[in-house]
Amino acid sequence: MSRIKSCFERLQQQGRKALIPYITAGDPNPQATVPLMHRLVEAGADIVELGVPFSDPMADGPVIQLACERALAHQVSLANVLEMVAEFRKTDSTTPVVLMGYLNPIEAMGAEQFAERARAAGVDGVLTVDLPPEEADSLVPVLRRAELDTIFLLAPTTTEERIRSICEHSTGFVYYVSLKGVTGSNQLNTDEVAAKLGEIRKQSSLPIGVGFGIRDAQTAAAVASVSDAVIVGSALVKLVEQHQDDLPKMQDTVAGLLASMRAAIDA
Amino acid sequence: MATRFDAEFLENVPDSRGHFGPYGGRFVSETLMASLLELEQQYNSLWAKPEFQAEFDRDLADYVGRPSPLYFAERLTRETGGAQIFLKREDLNHTGAHKVNNTIGQALLAKHLKKPRIIAETGAGQHGVATATVAARLGLECCVFMGEEDVKRKALNVYRMKLLGAKVIAVSSGTKTLKDAMNEAMRDWVTNVDNTFYIIGTVAGPHPYPKMVRDFQAIIGREARRQCLEKTGRLPDALVACVGGGSNAIGLFYPFLADESVQMYGVEAGGLGLETGKHAAPLNAGKPGVLHGNRTYLMEDENGQITATHSVSAGLDYPGVGPEHAWLKDTGRASYVAITDEEALDAFRRLTRIEGIMPALESSHAIAHGLKLAKQMDKDQILIINVSGRGDKDIHTIAAIDGISL
Numbered sequence: 001m002s003r004i005k006s007c008f009e010r011l012q013q014q015g016r017k018a019l020i021p022y023i024t025a026g027d028p029n030p031q032a033t034v035p036l037m038h039r040l041v042e043a044g045a046d047i048v049e050l051g052v053p054f055s056d057p058m059a060d061g062p063v064i065q066l067a068c069e070r071a072l073a074h075q076v077s078l079a080n081v082l083e084m085v086a087e088f089r090k091t092d093s094t095t096p097v098v099l100m101g102y103l104n105p106i107e108a109m110g111a112e113q114f115a116e117r118a119r120a121a122g123v124d125g126v127l128t129v130d131l132p133p134e135e136a137d138s139l140v141p142v143l144r145r146a147e148l149d150t151i152f153l154l155a156p157t158t159t160e161e162r163i164r165s166i167c168e169h170s171t172g173f174v175y176y177v178s179l180k181g182v183t184g185s186n187q188l189n190t191d192e193v194a195a196k197l198g199e200i201r202k203q204s205s206l207p208i209g210v211g212f213g214i215r216d217a218q219t220a221a222a223v224a225s226v227s228d229a230v231i232v233g234s235a236l237v238k239l240v241e242q243h244q245d246d247l248p249k250m251q252d253t254v255a256g257l258l259a260s261m262r263a264a265i266d267a
Numbered sequence: 268m269a270t271r272f273d274a275e276f277l278e279n280v281p282d283s284r285g286h287f288g289p290y291g292g293r294f295v296s297e298t299l300m301a302s303l304l305e306l307e308q309q310y311n312s313l314w315a316k317p318e319f320q321a322e323f324d325r326d327l328a329d330y331v332g333r334p335s336p337l338y339f340a341e342r343l344t345r346e347t348g349g350a351q352i353f354l355k356r357e358d359l360n361h362t363g364a365h366k367v368n369n370t371i372g373q374a375l376l377a378k379h380l381k382k383p384r385i386i387a388e389t390g391a392g393q394h395g396v397a398t399a400t401v402a403a404r405l406g407l408e409c410c411v412f413m414g415e416e417d418v419k420r421k422a423l424n425v426y427r428m429k430l431l432g433a434k435v436i437a438v439s440s441g442t443k444t445l446k447d448a449m450n451e452a453m454r455d456w457v458t459n460v461d462n463t464f465y466i467i468g469t470v471a472g473p474h475p476y477p478k479m480v481r482d483f484q485a486i487i488g489r490e491a492r493r494q495c496l497e498k499t500g501r502l503p504d505a506l507v508a509c510v511g512g513g514s515n516a517i518g519l520f521y522p523f524l525a526d527e528s529v530q531m532y533g534v535e536a537g538g539l540g541l542e543t544g545k546h547a548a549p550l551n552a553g554k555p556g557v558l559h560g561n562r563t564y565l566m567e568d569e570n571g572q573i574t575a576t577h578s579v580s581a582g583l584d585y586p587g588v589g590p591e592h593a594w595l596k597d598t599g600r601a602s603y604v605a606i607t608d609e610e611a612l613d614a615f616r617r618l619t620r621i622e623g624i625m626p627a628l629e630s631s632h633a634i635a636h637g638l639k640l641a642k643q644m645d646k647d648q649i650l651i652i653n654v655s656g657r658g659d660k661d662i663h664t665i666a667a668i669d670g671i672s673l
Contacts, residue, residue, distance in 0.1 A: 060454075132293065181457060
């Protein structure tokens with residue numbers, strides 16, 4: 001069984017919701033990432049989502065764009081990101097790691113090689129933002145053969161027919177984009193999210209993670225009340241940006257925000 | 268097996284998912300999929316209607332001033348020595364470039380889809396001006412994204428857009444040029460997808476844009492084909508057009524694809540020279556990848572990061588290219604060459620002095636290669652060069668190169 005699947009099963013037995021923090025790998029520098037991943041786990045992360053920096057992050061707002069630019073200033077490549085995961089795995093063999101990014105770096109490495117190296121490094125799932133299921137026929141089987149979960153996005157605009165197809169392509173969990181916008185937007189409406197999640201649950205029994213627009217303990221708790229997992233990215237990455245010159249303080253504030261979300265979700 | 272470009276074959280390109288061979292497609296985040304599917308369906312149904320086509324043709328005639336002339340450049344032909352050079356005068360269109368053919372078409376779609384707000388990306392500002400123009404005419408709110416670098420380089424076009432009532436947003440992310448403007452427009456679209464129509468200015472982006480923009484720009488080639496037959500009684504031997512995203516080139520080439528005897532040359536921006544790496548010539552020196560919603564040739568590093576481009580012409584300063592060009596290259600139906608900044612500037616001066624026609628720096632790339640080609644051709648052969656835009660917007664750039672401040 002995949003680490004992601006067993007993670008969600010364990011949480012379900014405990015009656016708890018998953019908390020999934022996102023950070024961009026290599027932000028603010030390559031050395032900061034693995035220690036920060038461990039801190040996230042200590043602060044209550046169930047799964048860690050690691051962003052693969054890309055020069056043209058079309059679906060991301062200004063906060064994650066800048067995080068990509070900081071990482072790329074250190075020439076952080078997909079190969080480096082996989083090395084970071086391998087390093088993380090030396091001392092954490094249980095927390096699932098999901099890579100989130102864009103298709104082009106994967107294609108540049110080659111899908112087969114990427115899948116093999118990702119598995120060897122200890123990656124559990126892959127979410128490619130600009131790859132809808134219609135174009136995924138060649139990548140998905142390659143990832144599956146390497147026992148990597150394939151996670152796809154669902155959006156407020158997704159039709160019933162597409163919900164079915166996207167869920168069929170997904171394993172591990174599906175990622176519901178809570179609002180029309182880029183990462184870091186702030187128009188989250190929990191009632192709308194709840195209604196759409198109801199539609200998705202009619203079609204699939206996969207756990208549903210909700211991301212985009214979750215900024216604090218309150219919004220995290222609100223989203224947790226209707227979903228299986230809360231995904232938080234820009235709010236954390238903003239703290240990385242603010243404290244990029246003081247890494248201990250950066251780790252403390254990022255872990256602090258995540259811990260407050262954990263507490264609110266579990267309350 | 269060689270691809271036969273007959274009418275039946277072309278009917279099925281792109282396929283129903285927007286693929287030109289291995290290129291094209293629809294690589295966007297899920298939020299945009301519903302809008303793209305709706306756009307595709309609406310476009311297919313409207314484009315099939317004679318009333319819509321008639322409305323489009325009427326606007327092109329009465330508002331844009333089409334047909335644009337096919338001009339025999341007699342003195343240029345004589346001085347060059349070789350093929351008879353004909354210029355397709357897209358520079359004479361309203362707003363000064365071929366871009367308006369497409370914005371007229373997409374604005375009509377926006378009107379039928381009842382979207383009150385229009386957004387666009389622009390490089391040199393020609394597409395931005397053409398979009399602001401149709402938005403003004405239809406009373407639509409208009410927002411144009413332009414890289415900070417280009418805002419500086421093309422202040423005249425920025426002011427034109429503002430006069431037309433558009434809001435110009437300077438994009439400061441990434442390389443601060445056309446590709447970043449396109450990223451930002453996509454981000455705006457994903458946020459305001461309910462009330463906004465995104466008018467992409469070239470034959471790139473997710474399906475159905477490459478097909479739709481081609482269909483709107485194909486008026487260039489349809490006219491040129493008819494005009495050439497009328498004036499000379501035969502088809503041209505070669506076509507030349509510049510390629511950034513490649514909309515003017517596809518517009519000219521497409522109606523000739525089934526004419527096997529017609530050679531086609533797309534001219535990319537060679538910048539400081541292909542060997543320097545400072546250029547914008549993905550078909551000459553890039554490799555296939557995925558950016559801005561489609562698979563195509565890209566300028567990228569070994570890790571799949573998109574690299575910075577360079578061209579004296581802001582409109583060609585783009586790391587990708589329309590997927591249909593990628594496919595025409597691979598099938599060998601069209602050839603793609605590169606012209607350096609310096610060669611383009613020489614061609615600009617040559618056409619200005621010899622024919623009294625001041626071409627855009629983008630189009631100057633096509634002129635430069637056209638002149639090289641003409642010399643190698645026989646006197647009874649016919650060459651059509653697309654003058655995709657006029658050079659007024661580039662006067663400051665040229666003056667600065669001459670050390671003159673205006």
